[in-house]
Amino acid sequence: MTTHAERYGDRIFSHTGAEEAARLAALAEVLDPVSVEALTAGGPPSRPVRRCLELAAGTGSVALRMLDLFPSARVTATELDLRFLEAIRQDRLEVLRHDATAEDFPDGCFDVVHVRYLLHHLPTRREVFGRIVRWLAPGGRLVIEEPARFPLEAARDPRYRRVSLGALQVLADRLGTDCTDWGPDLPRTAAAHGLTDITLRTTVPTVAHDTPMGRFWRLTVGHLAPGIGELPGVLPEDVPAVLDRLSRPGLVEMGMATVTLTATQPA
Numbered sequence: 091m092t093t094h095a096e097r098y099g100d101r102i103f104s105h106t107g108a109e110e111a112a113r114l115a116a117l118a119e120v121l122d123p124v125s126v127e128a129l130t131a132g133g134p135p136s137r138p139v140r141r142c143l144e145l146a147a148g149t150g151s152v153a154l155r156m157l158d159l160f161p162s163a164r165v166t167a168t169e170l171d172l173r174f175l176e177a178i179r180q181d182r183l184e185v186l187r188h189d190a191t192a193e194d195f196p197d198g199c200f201d202v203v204h205v206r207y208l209l210h211h212l213p214t215r216r217e218v219f220g221r222i223v224r225w226l227a228p229g230g231r232l233v234i235e236e237p238a239r240f241p242l243e244a245a246r247d248p249r250y251r252r253v254s255l256g257a258l259q260v261l262a263d264r265l266g267t268d269c270t271d272w273g274p275d276l277p278r279t280a281a282a283h284g285l286t287d288i289t290l291r292t293t294v295p296t297v298a299h300d301t302p303m304g305r306f307w308r309l310t311v312g313h314l315a316p317g318i319g320e321l322p323g324v325l326p327e328d329v330p331a332v333l334d335r336l337s338r339p340g341l342v343e344m345g346m347a348t349v350t351l352t353a354t355q356p357a
């Protein structure tokens with residue numbers, strides 16, 4: 091495994107950034123409906139849901155939805171950086187500082203685990219996935235959602251395509267992020283860990299100046315702009331031009347896909 095000097099949050103996507111809360115809120119606006127649908131897919135759970143985990147909760151939007159979806163459950167929301175979760179105080183919600191790459195939970199202790207847009211950023215993603223599976227109780231459900239870059243490869247606007255793929259290249263180089271294979275491989279990864287009832291949904295939101303995915307992508311590209319501008323093949327005017335086009339009507343393109351997997355720990 092290649093080691094990377096930098097981790098998520100050290101500099102890239104630090105929660106101290108002025109626009110990071112807005113960036114994560116835009117992501118939640120795009121994906122919370124998809125997450126809720128996945129968490130409720132298949133109707134009422136076959137076993138009582140008493141303990142839920144929202145791993146790397148970000149702004150906590152899905153943890154709050156889990157409280158509504160599973161009214162008898164206690165929800166644990168974990169994060170490396172608790173800044174955006176500090177204001178959230180709810181009965182049945184436990185907020186925990188927890189490093190998914192280093193800290194564990196007891197085997198079989200959660201009935202539902204949801205994790206979104208975390209593992210692709212972690213060079214040790216396969217090992218972390220294996221531990222998440224162990225945290226699931228027999229009959230417990232995993233919902234995992236990760237990005238995939240293939241719609242960006244097919245984007246029609248060459249400058250948007252160059253800059254968008256450049257953003258993912260900066261993340262791969264600096265953090266070890268995988269937006270290529272990890273998401274589409276999730277069904278095979280889940281099956282290899284013995285999970286069953288595997289379902290997959292792929293969502294491709296629209297990037298335009300007035301869509302939540304457009305807002306998320308403008309903030310992401312803006313944050314990574316210096317690194318993108320240094321990549322070979324990216325022209326000096328590319329990043330400013332794309333940021334400008336993401337800020338006004340005109341550009342309408344496919345955004346990054348999200349792969350949503352649901353799977354069950356055999357009883």
Ligand SMILES: C[S@@+](CC[C@H](N)C(=O)[O-])C[C@H]1O[C@@H](n2cnc3c(N)ncnc32)[C@H](O)[C@@H]1O
Binds near residue numbers: 118145147171191
């Ligand atoms: C792209 S954000 C996604 C946030 C949230 N899951 C969502 O989808 O709205 C990734 C989150 O993972 C957190 N994170 C990064 N590395 C982590 C780690 N090793 N353990 C726990 N959380 C981590 C970050 O602080 C950040 O909030």
